[in-house]
């Protein structure tokens with residue numbers, strides 16, 4: 001059978017060395033990025049100005065997984081995006097080779113194992129499991145039965161102080177018009193068993209912090225899942241003040257990061273009460289609001305943080321009557337864009353722009369606390385770019401420079417950077433593109449403008465100060481150093 005590629009209209013795919021087993025592909029094609037555990041051979045491959053993930057598997061499974069991911073993408077589920085299935089591969093001597101499933105590499109994603117290079121802390125682990133439970137609820141709401149929920153089959157992206165989870169392995173999944181409670185329970189059971197098992201493995205290899213109880217973390221996923229599921233789907237009965245009840249329900253869902261699109265309201269038989277049941281809920285409440293106001297496409301918790309900053313900006317602006325959309329434009333051009341532009345090109349692969357902004361806000365808060373006076377955003381940015389960002393991924397180094405040393409240099413940084421960003425050419429292109437790409441040689445052309453960093457919003461419980469499970473400091477949280 002001759003080589004057959006079905007999927008994206010991308011002729012360049014045919015130029016990849018499909019006649020060689022993936023394991024032996026020449027290094028020049030390979031992008032060295034963190035990868036999770038897998039049964040199949042999976043490698044990341046440079047392709048055009050991006051990166052693709054290639055997984056070798058049999059043709060039937062590859063086609064099935066491709067179709068599943070396609071459908072999930074159509075439903076706007078948080079998952080990796082399918083590109084193509086390659087079949088009919090043969091070596092030059094005519095040996096048949098495995099088929100391959102090609103997906104877009106999910107930029108800035110981390111397999112959970114990459115997060116314990118410096119030891120997986122209890123707090124981080126709780127956030128990962130929180131993100132995974134949100135993912136599972138969202139998939140279940142869409143009618144997707146996963147069948148193999150685990151930490152290894154998800155990818156995580158930093159999302160303000162939390163994580164967002166994305167489905168990466170859909171091989172065992174199935175899409176139904178609606179899941180039965182039995183199907184949901186089975187998935188939940190599998191999730192708990194797998195996660196507990198994965199953590200016991202880590203414990204066995206001494207990669208887990210002492211004090212982390214794998215069984216407790218497994219149980220936690222289930223608890224989180226059940227809480228969110230009932231908040232999003234539960235029928236409530238009310239005898240008075242129905243308007244207020246509905247408004248309350250909407251607000252509660254918005255807080256959780258969801259929009260209530262359709263609701264069922266029914267009078268009880270005897271006409272003395274009304275039941276309310278959310279019918280269609282959409283994830284990404286804050287994400288959509290920020291997108292509407294600024295065009296920035298970021299993750300849900302990042303959006304929440306940016307919107308708070310925007311509200312504050314508006315409250316402090318010289319013109320309190322400024323309407324929201326004008327304020328948003330001003331905030332974007334005088335606060336957000338100059339901050340992310342201040343990051344040198346060489347450091348842009350470290351974090352997404354919205355995540356950098358979030359961390360700069362945290363850093364500013366810590367500096368101001370330590371210095372006991374307000375610190376302007378340009379100064380906080382300069383300090384962050386100088387002291388924190390270059391040493392990201394290296395906890396020792398981050399801790400190496402004390403807050404005291406950083407505050408001592410604030411007068412000099414203020415002298416240098418002033419209190420506001422100096423206006424730049426208003427027609428200059430937004431420079432927030434090209435983040436997260438594989439570093440390219442300096443002399444190459446800059447890639448085309450692409451502001452979006454995430455297509456799919458993922459939502460979380462808001463980071464409520466002092467919530468029972470949170471062992472991080474109250475917001476703003478410490479700069480993430482795990």
Ligand SMILES: Nc1ncnc2c1ncn2[C@@H]1O[C@H](COP(=O)(O)OP(=O)(O)O)[C@@H](O)[C@H]1O
Nearest residue numbers: 035036038039040053080103104105106111169
């Ligand atoms: N599109 C992608 N973006 C980023 N990482 C990916 C992608 N596809 C696969 N991976 C990485 O490869 C690992 C294995 O992929 P997976 O589909 O789970 O393979 P298997 O079916 O063999 O378990 C994942 O845990 C993830 O780390």
Ligand SMILES: [Mg+2]
Nearest residue numbers: 038152153169
């Ligand atoms: Mg897998």
